Structures are given as structure tokens and as C-alpha cells.
Amino acid sequence: MHGLFELLLAGLCIATAVVAKLGPPAGPQKLQRDEIDTFEVVVNFPNAVAIADSDNNALLQCLSATRxxxxxxxxTATYVWKFQKAESLDEREITFHIAPGETPGTLDMTIGDDPT
Structure with missing residues (x-):
């Protein structure tokens, strides 16, 4: 019985030493994260097409955009979104102006002079 106790105590000491040596998990908090240059996306995509949307809204299907x-x-950049004719809606074009956002990795998109 005394030998079993010594074996368990030794196992507990080794386990404690291993856990203490490993320390808490670092995980993603310690990874280097590059800041996204959102304007580079605008530079590299002069055209875009949306073939479907999340709620099957006919207005946004087959939407195309041209810088x-x-x-x-x-x-800054300007895109023209072209909405195709769908159901009872006529074909339409809307101009979006793009500028850097207030925080890194964001863009502000405005229609005309409307900042919302």
C-alpha cells in the first residue's frame, strides 16, 4: 500500500512539472496578423458580378459592378452597380463612391452625397 502511494505521488509530481513547463496555451492570440489593405482589393478588382444572394432577392441576382x-x-474609387431587369423591376444603375474608412481594414461607401 505504501508503494502504491509513492507511485501515485511520483506520477502527480511529474504531471505537475509537465503542465508547469508547458504553460497556458498561446493559440491564435500570439499569431502575427497582417492588417488588411482594403483599398488593394479595390485596385485588383475592376469588375465584379453577383450571381446569387443569401435571401434569393431577385433585385440582387445578376448584379454587375464596374470600376x-x-x-x-x-x-478613392467609384463603382457603377448595374441591376438587371427582374420581375417588376426595371434595369438600374447606381454609382458608389469608395473612400478609406475610419478604422484600418474598412471602406466607406456613399451614394452621391449621402454618408449613410
């Missing part, structure tokens, strides 16, 4: 202006110094 019409790009100012790499001011980090």
Missing part, C-alpha cells in the same frame, strides 16, 4: 474611377493617391 469607373480610381485615384491611388487619394485612395
Amino acid at each position: 469607373t474611377e480610381l485615384d491611388q493617391e487619394a485612395l
Whole structure:
């Protein structure tokens, strides 16, 4: 019985030493994360097409976008979204102006002078 107790005590000491040596898990908190350059996405995608949307809204199906202006110094761009004719809706074009957002990795998109 005394030998069993010594064996369990030794096992507990070894397990404690291993856990203490390993320390808490670091995981993703310690990984290097690059900041996303959202304007680079605008530069690299002059055209876009949406063939479906999440709620099957006919308005957004077959939407196409074309970049019409790009100012790499001011980090601004303009896209024209073209909505195809669908059900009772006529074909439409909407111009979006893109500028850097308030926080890194974001863009502000405006229609005309409307900041919302």
C-alpha cells in the first residue's frame, strides 16, 4: 500500500512539472496578423458580378459592378452597380463612391452625397 502511494505521488509530481513547463496555451492570440489593405482589393478588382444572394432577392441576382474611377493617391474609387431587369423591376444603375474608412481594414461607401 505504501508503494502504491509513492507511485501515485511520483506520477502527480511529474504531471505537475509537465503542465508547469508547458504553460497556458498561446493559440491564435500570439499569431502575427497582417492588417488588411482594403483599398488593394479595390485596385485588383475592376469588375465584379453577383450571381446569387443569401435571401434569393431577385433585385440582387445578376448584379454587375464596374470600376469607373480610381485615384491611388487619394485612395478613392467609384463603382457603377448595374441591376438587371427582374420581375417588376426595371434595369438600374447606381454609382458608389469608395473612400478609406475610419478604422484600418474598412471602406466607406456613399451614394452621391449621402454618408449613410
